[in-house]
Structure formats: C-alpha cells, structure tokens
Amino acid sequence: MRILLINVPHPAIGSRIPDDHLPPLGLLAIGGPLIDDGHEVRLIDGEFGPMPKQDIVAQTIAFRPDAVLFGHSGSTSGHPVIAEIASAIAATLPQTLIVYGGVFPTYHWREILAGEPYITAIVRGEGEETARRLMRALEFGHGLAGVDGIAYRDANGPRATRPAAVIRDLDAYRIGWELIDHGRYSYWGGLRAAVVQFSRGCPHLCNYCGQRGFWTRWRHRDPVRFAKELARLHREHGVKVINFADENPTVSKKAWKAFLEALIAENVDLILVGSTRADDIVRDADILHLYKKAGWQRFLLGMESTDEKTLELIRKGATTTTDREAIRLMRQHGILSMATWVVGFEEETDRDHWRGLRQLLSYDPDQVQLLYVTPHRWTPYFRLAAQRRVIQTDRRRWDYKHQVLATRHMPPWRVLLWFKFTEMVLQCRPKAIWRVLFQRDAGLRHAMRWYTQMGRRVWPHEILGFLLDRLTVNGPTVAEFWGAPQDGEEESMSSSRPERPVGTRQAA
Ligand code: B12
Ligand code: SF4
Known part of the structure; x- marks a missing residue:
C-alpha cells in the first residue's frame, strides 16, 4: 500500500x-x-x-x-x-x-x-x-x-474491538528513521536532535496523568541495544541532543544503570534531556556521576505543586523534602533542574500562590515551567474537576499553557498575574541571572541562555494571547464540555495477554 x-x-x-x-x-x-x-x-x-x-x-x-x-x-x-x-x-x-x-x-x-x-x-x-x-x-x-x-x-x-495487548518486547519494532532528513531537526538552540524512548509508561498513580494509563504498564528497552542506537544516531546522522520522550525512564535502577554504563562505553558526546521523578534522583544519589558522564544535562521534574494538601489531592506520591533534595543533588552533579508547577486548582487563593512562590524559591530550581490545570477525561482527576466551569471552549487551547477552567476565588486575569509573577521572580532573581551569565560549564550556560531566550519570546505571546482570547463567562461544566468521566477505561491496553507480532507481509 x-x-x-x-x-x-x-x-x-x-x-x-x-x-x-x-x-x-x-x-x-x-x-x-x-x-x-x-x-x-x-x-x-x-x-x-x-x-x-x-x-x-x-x-x-x-x-x-x-x-x-x-x-x-x-x-x-x-x-x-x-x-x-x-x-x-x-x-x-x-x-x-x-x-x-x-x-x-x-x-x-x-x-x-x-x-x-x-x-x-x-x-x-x-x-x-x-x-x-x-x-x-x-x-x-x-x-x-x-x-x-x-x-x-x-x-x-x-x-x-477488544484492547490490544501491550508490547512486551519493545526492541521487536524499529523506528523508521529513514523517513526523515536528520539535518532538518534540532533542539536546544539549533543542535541536531532526535526524540527517543527507553521506556513506556509509569508505575505511579498521579490521578491527573494522561499518559500512565495509555501505556498501561511500565516496560523498557534492552539497555545495551538502546545505547547502541543512540550512538549510531550520533555517528551516522550527527545527532547531538537526545530528548527522552519517556514518562519515567529511571523506574528500574538496575536497567537504568546498565543503560548509562553502556552509553558511557560507547564514548559519544551527546546531550541528554528528559523528565523523571525527584524521588528517583534522590534514590540514585550514588550513581548521579554516571548520569553526568553519560551526558545528562537537564531533567524536568514534575513537582506540580509545592502544597502538601494539593500533592495529596493529585496523588503525586511526592514530598517537598525529596523535591528539594533532588534539585540540590542535581546541582551538585552539574545537571540542570526544571521544575514544572501547576496552577489553577479550584480553591486557590492569593495566599496559596504566595506560599507556593516562596516554597518554589526555597527549592531553587534552575528553570521553571508553569502550567495550568487541564483535566483529561480518561484520568481519575477529571471526576474531581467535572463540575468546574470551562472558560476556554476552543479545544486548540487545551494545551496546558492556556487557562481553561474558572477558579472559585479569583478572576482569570489574577491567575495569569500570579502565573507570570511567579515565572518572573524565579527567572529574574539574582541567582538565576548569575547562572545564565556566568555558569562555569559552557554547555549548561548555553542551555540556560537558550531557555531564557525562549522565555522572552513566550512571554509577549502568552500575554497577548490572553488579551485576545475570548474567555467564556458561565461556560459549560467540564463534564458538559467533554462528556462523562471515562476513568474506567484509563488503561488503553491489556497487560495480561502476551503480544505476538504477526508474520511479515512476505511470510503471510
Ligand atoms: C517530545 C514531546 C514534545 C515535543 C514534540 C516533538 C514531536 N515532534 O513530536 C515538543 C517539545 C515540541 C512538544 C510540544 C508540545 N507538547 Co509535548 N510531549 C512530548 C513527550 C515528552 C513525548 C511525545 C512522544 O514522542 N512520545 C512517544 C511516542 C512514541 O508516543 P506517541 O506519540 O503517543 O505514539 C504512539 C501511540 O500514541 C501511537 N500513535 C501515535 N500517533 C499515531 C498515528 C497513527 C496513525 C497510529 C496508527 C498510531 C499512532 O503509536 C505510537 C507508538 O506506539 C510527551 C510526554 C510523553 N511522555 O509522552 C509530551 C506531550 C505529548 N506533550 C503534550 C503537550 C500538551 C504539548 C504541547 C501542546 C505543549 C505546548 N503548550 O506547547 C506542545 C504541542 C506541540 C507538539 N508538536 O506536540 C502533552 C499532550 C497532552 C494531551 N494528551 O493532550 C504530553 C503528553 C505531555 C503531558 N505531560 O501530558 N512535546
Ligand atoms: S510520575 Fe509522571 S508519568 Fe508517572 S503517573 Fe505521575 S505524572 Fe504520570
């Protein structure tokens, strides 16, 4: 065909x-x-x-x-x-x-x-x-x-039809890299880049997460074969930056360590960036030097909120102590930390925003990324948000960077103000500016400058976008807008049946 x-x-x-x-x-x-x-x-x-x-x-x-x-x-x-x-x-x-x-x-x-x-x-x-x-x-x-x-x-x-079985052997399927011209793709400020997956899924139970149920079960690729594929992308296609698409690549310390060692043995000069959990970083304090040696330059840590009550509501399973410790350990090993932080929970007040900002400051991350609460119908969190009012009915805006839900105690413009104020304080405090200008490691300095430059371009775009967007007053509830909760179908595949690939076309 x-x-x-x-x-x-x-x-x-x-x-x-x-x-x-x-x-x-x-x-x-x-x-x-x-x-x-x-x-x-x-x-x-x-x-x-x-x-x-x-x-x-x-x-x-x-x-x-x-x-x-x-x-x-x-x-x-x-x-x-x-x-x-x-x-x-x-x-x-x-x-x-x-x-x-x-x-x-x-x-x-x-x-x-x-x-x-x-x-x-x-x-x-x-x-x-x-x-x-x-x-x-x-x-x-x-x-x-x-x-x-x-x-x-x-x-x-x-x-x-009945759900497909999860793929147990992720190495049985190859990525069609020949479909692209690697020279067109870049990241991290113009460096040739590729996206890869070491693992799929996540064993944690954060109730707002739209990804864990999709992949149904956490699995990983063969660490050595995976390291070889990254090295090949570098040697044959000049790829410099590897962006990990994994939800949580570090779940198994044994497999992760095997991958880091295999990549170090390949001796390729790569920049690795991706996301993981703060508790895995703390768990791996004794092997963080291997992370660095393999090329890790930045981890995005999903902190979502610094308020223990909210963390409990969203079943993050994290604590503010491990979050802070993870950032400290990463800095000690020369790895940048980006904290994601979510605003727009229904009962949030000015005091909550203020307390959150102060805690975020005490974490001292290198970079922050603020997002708005955006419930997906297939997650348990959707049920908790089902009766909230939708203020953004353009579905193209349901991308975590637009306010989509009304909050009880403040109008949207004030939520935006806190959102932008928090970003500004975090990114413009003297320590952050110092790191952008005088970071000793040239690679990290490039990364900090690139992110700051992105921030400068995103700011006017977001503020203008807010002013031009038509927000709905008295909009539908979340359930009226998207339909009834669907968390019963959260796991999209079956993890109990083994997957057997069908034969090749020629063999059929
Ligand atoms: C890498 C990434 C990016 C890259 C995109 C790179 C690219 N060219 O795709 C960048 C940084 C640009 C990016 C931007 C955005 N992203 Co993004 N991104 C990711 C990330 C980390 C990995 C995506 C990925 O490659 N997954 C691995 C591949 C293999 O999985 P997959 O795409 O789902 O494909 C599999 C199946 O879904 C299926 N499949 C997929 N497509 C098709 C098509 C057919 C025909 C078939 C048969 C099967 C099939 O088969 C595939 C193999 O099994 C995910 C988080 C995550 N862990 O997944 C977020 C994620 C996808 N991003 C998200 C968002 C919101 C965005 C932005 C809107 C953010 C913003 N406001 O700017 C933008 C949108 C722009 C964009 N290009 O996607 C959300 C999406 C949420 C949702 N469900 O709506 C995610 C899930 C993050 C999250 N925390 O929730 N993103
Ligand atoms: S740790 Fe991340 S990937 Fe895992 S369930 Fe929570 S939000 Fe999803």
Missing part, C-alpha cells in the same frame, strides 16, 4: 515559538514496522514553515496514497487541526482511507467516529503492531472486527 504519514502543524507555543523542531517519534514508530511489512511509506512534516493546509493537501494529492495516517504528540489540542486537514483531504481524495492514532483518539473514539465521517479507523493504545494488522486487514479487505486495539464504524455505529 502507499501510506502517507502526516504530522500536522500545531498551534501551541511548544511548536510555534522555537525555531527548532523535533522528529515526530509516534509516526516514525509506526512507520518503521509498516516499511518492514513492504508498504511504501512517506512522511509529510507540516511543522516546518508551518505548512499551510493547502500545501499539505497538494502534496498528499501528488503522492496518491491509499491511506493517510494521522497522529500528534500534542494530542488533545492537536485534534482540531487534524480534523481540519483530514476533512480537506477526504473532500479531495474521497477513496483514501484515513487512519488516526495517538492518545486523544484512543479515548475520544466514540465522538470522533460519530462526528467525523471521513475517519476510517482509530488505533487505540500503542500503534506499532496494531497499525500493521490494521493496514493488512484494509489492504486485503478483511473485516476489521478481528483487529484488536482499534475503533471503527459498523452497521450499528462506532464500535471498539
């Missing part, structure tokens, strides 16, 4: 503000196995430019695909863009099959299939094996009812 993968341009600041773009790992992850099955696969990456809709449609027509596959990592807020481009392609090429995958459609398949007739099928959960089976069924005209892990329309309307 001729298969076209499309990465649509995302309107969020994460895509539009930086000059850098990262490869769309989700699409490459399904592209590799589809190429190995004998399909002719091509990728259009609309992030560059960004590409106007008509150019994407024109390039699609030129390729004459049998199937167009969509998916986007900025999942919820990316959906309206995918819907717009998919419907334009369907209007021009009505015979083309349209397949959609990723986190948001995995859960919102009922509404999408009911309201968007141009979508042929949705892949639910991880896509490597399911996409192979689905494309084979579509190619040979087999019924879709026998393909696990999808949703489609039958005579009775939208229906889902």
Whole structure:
C-alpha cells in the first residue's frame, strides 16, 4: 500500500515559538514496522514553515496514497487541526482511507467516529503492531472486527474491538528513521536532535496523568541495544541532543544503570534531556556521576505543586523534602533542574500562590515551567474537576499553557498575574541571572541562555494571547464540555495477554 504519514502543524507555543523542531517519534514508530511489512511509506512534516493546509493537501494529492495516517504528540489540542486537514483531504481524495492514532483518539473514539465521517479507523493504545494488522486487514479487505486495539464504524455505529495487548518486547519494532532528513531537526538552540524512548509508561498513580494509563504498564528497552542506537544516531546522522520522550525512564535502577554504563562505553558526546521523578534522583544519589558522564544535562521534574494538601489531592506520591533534595543533588552533579508547577486548582487563593512562590524559591530550581490545570477525561482527576466551569471552549487551547477552567476565588486575569509573577521572580532573581551569565560549564550556560531566550519570546505571546482570547463567562461544566468521566477505561491496553507480532507481509 502507499501510506502517507502526516504530522500536522500545531498551534501551541511548544511548536510555534522555537525555531527548532523535533522528529515526530509516534509516526516514525509506526512507520518503521509498516516499511518492514513492504508498504511504501512517506512522511509529510507540516511543522516546518508551518505548512499551510493547502500545501499539505497538494502534496498528499501528488503522492496518491491509499491511506493517510494521522497522529500528534500534542494530542488533545492537536485534534482540531487534524480534523481540519483530514476533512480537506477526504473532500479531495474521497477513496483514501484515513487512519488516526495517538492518545486523544484512543479515548475520544466514540465522538470522533460519530462526528467525523471521513475517519476510517482509530488505533487505540500503542500503534506499532496494531497499525500493521490494521493496514493488512484494509489492504486485503478483511473485516476489521478481528483487529484488536482499534475503533471503527459498523452497521450499528462506532464500535471498539477488544484492547490490544501491550508490547512486551519493545526492541521487536524499529523506528523508521529513514523517513526523515536528520539535518532538518534540532533542539536546544539549533543542535541536531532526535526524540527517543527507553521506556513506556509509569508505575505511579498521579490521578491527573494522561499518559500512565495509555501505556498501561511500565516496560523498557534492552539497555545495551538502546545505547547502541543512540550512538549510531550520533555517528551516522550527527545527532547531538537526545530528548527522552519517556514518562519515567529511571523506574528500574538496575536497567537504568546498565543503560548509562553502556552509553558511557560507547564514548559519544551527546546531550541528554528528559523528565523523571525527584524521588528517583534522590534514590540514585550514588550513581548521579554516571548520569553526568553519560551526558545528562537537564531533567524536568514534575513537582506540580509545592502544597502538601494539593500533592495529596493529585496523588503525586511526592514530598517537598525529596523535591528539594533532588534539585540540590542535581546541582551538585552539574545537571540542570526544571521544575514544572501547576496552577489553577479550584480553591486557590492569593495566599496559596504566595506560599507556593516562596516554597518554589526555597527549592531553587534552575528553570521553571508553569502550567495550568487541564483535566483529561480518561484520568481519575477529571471526576474531581467535572463540575468546574470551562472558560476556554476552543479545544486548540487545551494545551496546558492556556487557562481553561474558572477558579472559585479569583478572576482569570489574577491567575495569569500570579502565573507570570511567579515565572518572573524565579527567572529574574539574582541567582538565576548569575547562572545564565556566568555558569562555569559552557554547555549548561548555553542551555540556560537558550531557555531564557525562549522565555522572552513566550512571554509577549502568552500575554497577548490572553488579551485576545475570548474567555467564556458561565461556560459549560467540564463534564458538559467533554462528556462523562471515562476513568474506567484509563488503561488503553491489556497487560495480561502476551503480544505476538504477526508474520511479515512476505511470510503471510
Ligand atoms: C517530545 C514531546 C514534545 C515535543 C514534540 C516533538 C514531536 N515532534 O513530536 C515538543 C517539545 C515540541 C512538544 C510540544 C508540545 N507538547 Co509535548 N510531549 C512530548 C513527550 C515528552 C513525548 C511525545 C512522544 O514522542 N512520545 C512517544 C511516542 C512514541 O508516543 P506517541 O506519540 O503517543 O505514539 C504512539 C501511540 O500514541 C501511537 N500513535 C501515535 N500517533 C499515531 C498515528 C497513527 C496513525 C497510529 C496508527 C498510531 C499512532 O503509536 C505510537 C507508538 O506506539 C510527551 C510526554 C510523553 N511522555 O509522552 C509530551 C506531550 C505529548 N506533550 C503534550 C503537550 C500538551 C504539548 C504541547 C501542546 C505543549 C505546548 N503548550 O506547547 C506542545 C504541542 C506541540 C507538539 N508538536 O506536540 C502533552 C499532550 C497532552 C494531551 N494528551 O493532550 C504530553 C503528553 C505531555 C503531558 N505531560 O501530558 N512535546
Ligand atoms: S510520575 Fe509522571 S508519568 Fe508517572 S503517573 Fe505521575 S505524572 Fe504520570
């Protein structure tokens, strides 16, 4: 089959503000196995430019695909863009099959299939094996009812097949790196970059997390093979920065240490950045020198709130003591810390913001990233927020960087003021400025300067965006806006059945 993968341009600041773009790992992850099955696969990456809709449609027509596959990592807020481009392609090429995958459609398949007739099928959960089976069924005209892990329309309307089994051996599927020109992709201020995954999922139970249930179970790749793949990306494609897409790569100290040692043995000069949990950093105090030696330059630590009551509400399972200690240890080992902090909880008052700011200051992180509470329907937290009022009805804005919910004790402009004030105090205090200007390690200095520069560009964009956005007064409740809670379906795959890859196309 001729298969076209499309990465649509995302309107969020994460895509539009930086000059850098990262490869769309989700699409490459399904592209590799589809190429190995004998399909002719091509990728259009609309992030560059960004590409106007008509150019994407024109390039699609030129390729004459049998199937167009969509998916986007900025999942919820990316959906309206995918819907717009998919419907334009369907209007021009009505015979083309349209397949959609990723986190948001995995859960919102009922509404999408009911309201968007141009979508042929949705892949639910991880896509490597399911996409192979689905494309084979579509190619040979087999019924879709026998393909696990999808949703489609039958005579009775939208229906889902039984959940796919989680992939136990992540090394059994390769990333379709040949679909991209590595020279186009960069991060960290113009350095050639790739996104990778050592592991999938997370064993923790934070009740707002939209990712843990999607991957259903924590698994990791073979540490040595994974290190070799990173080294190959460096040697053969000149990749310098490796961005880890993992929710939580450090869950198993044994596997993580084996990876760090294997990468050190490869002796490649890489910059590694990603996210992890503060308690894992504290647990690994004795091997943090290996982190540094392997190339770790920054970890994003999800602190979400510094208020113990809120941490309990969101079941973060963290304490303010470990958060602070993790930052101290990282600094001691020359690794930057970025603390994410969430605002917009319903009962927040000025006093809470003030206390949070002071605690954040006492943590002394190198960088902060503030986000707004944004409930996903498939998480337990959604139930707690279901009756809150929505003030932002444009779904493209549900990207954590826009206020979407009303809070009880203050108007949106005051929440924005606290949001910006907290960022400003953290990033403009003398210590932070000193680190930006005089950080001794040149690599860390570059990283601090690049982030500061990003911040300077994001600020006017966010403030102007707030002034221009039309916020709804007396909007719908969260449940009215998105539908009833769906936390019963949080785990998108089955972890009890073993996954057996189907044979290759040639063998079939
Ligand atoms: C790397 C990353 C980025 C990179 C994007 C790089 C890129 N080109 O994709 C950058 C830094 C630019 C970024 C920006 C943003 N991001 Co981001 N990002 C991530 C991160 C860390 C990893 C994504 C990833 O590669 N995952 C690994 C791949 C393999 O998984 P996947 O994409 O889900 O694909 C699998 C399946 O879903 C499925 N699949 C996916 N697509 C398709 C398509 C088909 C046809 C099929 C069959 C299957 C399929 O198969 C794949 C293999 O199993 C995640 C957090 C996380 N841990 O996942 C957040 C995350 C995806 N980002 C998020 C957000 C909100 C954003 C922004 C909106 C932030 C902002 N306000 O600017 C923007 C959006 C712009 C964008 N380009 O996505 C949220 C999305 C939340 C949601 N559910 O809506 C996440 C989950 C973070 C979070 N904490 O919640 N992001
Ligand atoms: S630690 Fe992070 S990835 Fe794990 S459940 Fe909590 S928010 Fe999700």
